[in-house]
Amino acid sequence: MLVEGPVEMLTDDGTLVTSDRFMVAVCTCRRSRTYPWCDTSHRHRTRPTRDNAQDTHNTQDTKHTQEEA
Amino acid sequence: MTIHLESRLTSPPLPQERGALSRSVIGALRSAAACPDVPQHIIDAADPYGEDLQLALYVLYELHYQGFADVADEREWDPGLLALRGSMEHRFLDALRAGAPTSARAHDVLDRLLTEPAGHDPDSVSHHLQREGELWQLREYAALRSLYHLKEADPHAWVIPRLHGRAKAAMVAVEYDEFGAGRAEEIHARLFADLMTDLDLDSAYGHYVDAAPSYALATVNLMSLFGLHRALRGALVGHFAAVEVTSPPGSRRMAAAMRRAGAGPAAARFYDEHVEADAVHEQVVRNEVVGGLLAGEPGLDADIAFGAEATGLLEDRLAAHLLQKWRAGDSALRSALPRHQNA
Incomplete structure (x- = not known):
């Protein structure tokens, strides 16, 4: 969600975070790793091909991706 | 404390040539001479993505950003260089349009x-x-x-x-x-x-x-x-x-x-x-x-x-x-x- 900056936000744990960008993208899907700011983790993902899925099953990268998806 | 040196305080030296086209461009800039006429068949034969044409274009474009050490700033609008740039841009753009055809919105x-x-x-x-x-x-x-x-x-x-x-x-x-x-x-x-x-x-x-x-x-x-x-x-x-x-x-x-x-x-x-x-x-x-x-x-x-x-x-x-x-x-x-x- 785009909000005109500067923005001050009180997060769930009571921390006050600020962004003075001209426009601020606030995360509404809760998947962002830079929460409360959007990091585009909400994006749709293509299905992995069979080779890809096997290739990535044991890696950290896949773990990250699955967390995001 | 480290002192920050601004990256663009100086202009870089001219790069090394990579073929006939970049030699013409860099040579003209180095010698302050007019750009020699490059025969069309050389431009037509150049690989649009190749080292020579891409470097020649890069050098000509840099005249619009930071220029080069010991090259007059006025060369940015040198008609001979601009004409050569235009011919090379045609080659590049034609290759891009052929390689990235799109009918999509x-x-x-x-x-x-x-x-x-x-x-x-x-x-x-x-x-x-x-x-x-x-x-x-x-x-x-x-x-x-x-x-x-x-x-x-x-x-x-x-x-x-x-x-x-x-x-x-x-x-x-x-x-x-x-x-x-x-x-x-x-x-x-x-x-x-x-x-x-x-x-x-x-x-x-x-x-x-x-x-x-x-x-x-x-x-x-x-x-x-x-x-x-x-x-x-x-x-x-x-x-x-x-x-x-x-x-x-x-x-x-x-x-x-x-x-x-x-x-x-x-x-x-x-x-x-x-x-x-x-x-x-x-x-x-x-x-x-x-x-x-x-x-x-x-x-x-x-x-x-x-x-x-x-x-x-x-x-x-x-x-x-x-x-x-x-x-x-x-x-x-x-x-x-x-x-x-x-x-």
Whole structure:
């Protein structure tokens, strides 16, 4: 969600975070790793091909991706 | 306290020639002589993506940014050089249009870029670097990308006077962010110079041009080509949108790669900033810059799509080159870098 900056936000744990960008993208899907700011983790993902899925099953990268998806 | 040396305080020396076209251009600039007539058949025979034509174009475009040491600033508008540039641009643009044919609408092309691959993408440089990138590969990547990032967002500023209304207001807002939102130390080009320092690279403007293969030169020439021609304003906007849309996930992987390799805080910061900034920029560019331009000039739809597709074409070519070299354990540069002082 785009909000005109500067923005001050009180997060769930009571921390006050600020962004003075001209426009601020606030995360509404809760998947962002830079929460409360959007990091585009909400994006749709293509299905992995069979080779890809096997290739990535044991890696950290896949773990990250699955967390995001 | 370290003293920051501004990357663009000086202009770089002229690079080494790579063939007949770059020899003509560099020779004319070095000797302060008029550009010799280059026979059309030489231009026609040149590989549009080759080392020679891409370097010749790169040198001519640099006259519009920072110039070169001992070359008069007035050569920027030398009619002979401009004529040669025009002929070479034709070759380049024809190749791009043939390689990135599109009948799609701009928004369809950009929507496609919004889909991320699930899992590991073996054809992606940032996926590779995040998973198994070594410090020497990160340094090579930064050296190559310095050709753009030390003038980050400059080619795109040329489109501003060609836009109006919504598209202009949004483009200027994004560029303001790129240029540090009023703070010199936050200019993205400056953040990149800090990244280079973390990686023990020389952040002097133009330092790595001789080391850069044509694949890297072409990605920067594309922006200069689109930026300098009003007729290509749609392509410039499409290119910019493609860069902003693909940046956040790629930058997140690059920040992870920098941390994993222990590159240093400024190296990670550059990419962290691009995750957050470009998550904003991509929406502003798609909705307001592309949307505003299409509302005013719907006839530019195909050109916006072309600009985005051509960007992907050249980025894919560069990625294939880098990954092929690195997987073979070879340098992807034309000349290997000096070793990292602390590695």
